[in-house]
Amino acid sequence: MLTPERLSLNTATVREQWDLRQCVEGCLRHGFGGIAPWRDKIHEIGLDEAARIIRASGLGVSGLCRGGWYTAEGALTEAVIDDNRRAVDEAAAIGSKYLVMVVGGLPEGSRDIVGAREIVTEGLAKTLEYARSVGVHIAIEPLHPMYAADRACVNTLRQTLDICDVLGDGIGAAVDVYHVWWDPEILDQIKRAGKERLMAFHICDWLVPTRDMLTDRGMMGDGVIDIKGLREAVEAEGFSGLNEVEIFSALNWWKRDADEVMQVIIERGRTSC
């Protein structure tokens, strides 16, 4: 049971309907506790204006999506490092304590996933160094293994925490139920993470059947994930952040009126989380 003030709207959920200003107004109108913008929504209206709107709203900011993609140019390049530095600055500007990382998949033409993971760890280390200097935390989002090739080669919470163990303070995990619900180790690894490293909690649902690997996520309650069980597991470790709703849904929710989507989220927060 989640009341609206415990919910955060990830802007991807209504990315086809609303710009950032509309997202902020929608969150206020529906009584959401916070927002988590994607960078494209910020760039559309400019960072200064985005920061002004978000800060003036009084909404919590559960994270900025996203930095990472360290393998985009094969080897780690200055351009990729610079872009991540800008992402850190944007997180700081909008008052987000966390920058969420989708780390990138295999470089074009590569079959070397071990090598890709080395590039990612090196890139995270560089971004972390800068992030520490401005007080932003890095939240690695392990992505479902079906995205290992083309989006993120960090695919389990265990792997995420292994990287965090190496890199030290200021880096942790963004746990999205969609990506981790299947993992036989998830409850143990949530315990291992502990409060300091549980930086974000994202909710949606896994539909059966899933008709598209990227854009067919379900509304909470429409699928098979034990969302409440996972929420209680992170809360048992002391996580007290917002429950960020991130639903990629080209086939359904992106086609609906955004205020209707917000209402359904609120209902499902009450009944299915």
Next chain:
Amino acid sequence: MLTPERLSLNTATVREQWDLRQCVEGCLRHGFGGIAPWRDKIHEIGLDEAARIIRASGLGVSGLCRGGWYTAEGALTEAVIDDNRRAVDEAAAIGSKYLVMVVGGLPEGSRDIVGAREIVTEGLAKTLEYARSVGVHIAIEPLHPMYAADRACVNTLRQTLDICDVLGDGIGAAVDVYHVWWDPEILDQIKRAGKERLMAFHICDWLVPTRDMLTDRGMMGDGVIDIKGLREAVEAEGFSGLNEVEIFSALNWWKRDADEVMQVIIERGRTSC
């Protein structure tokens, strides 16, 4: 580099083109070392005839696909146990040392994956008891996490071996590169498995993009999996079985002439494995 006598044809690879007799003849014509039938191909011509044809061919049998699906009726039922007993008998009849298990996903309407896994372990224990009595080994196939809901709730080699540790002798793993290539732990877990528990090795490739979650597997060399690296890892543990080619491909290979498919497999065995 794999020569044809080290290859086995999983009948699913040409399931739209050939019946079992044609598969056996095709394997002989192209110099394959073995075959791995699915049960539907056996039932089409009857078990006695299937056993006769396969035994007369002199082909190796790398496995029978598949038993399992323990969650099909929610709780474990006699019907499910009986069907698995028949699958064991069929494996013995065709001279297959191994019965490959796709264990089943969540029961209809369930969000309890922990409970599903308990049903599966209980079912495997029952089948194993019978299988030991007739000298058949049980090879659990961990399926890619994207199938956790609807096909198999055993999703990593670590989890597979944890189950094997509990159940004892005569049970191990069928390692399919498609399902495990992304796993950060795969090389360690292959070592942990060891020779006795590495019962089958399946090859194909992961395409980018993957257009269908079930039937868009790639021919070896067309995707991003380091097949050779994984093959060498199982061989380093002493695995000396056949390399079983299992490609579900509604969009491509199932539409082609089956002899052409066999020729491409042989080529790719040489160049991409």
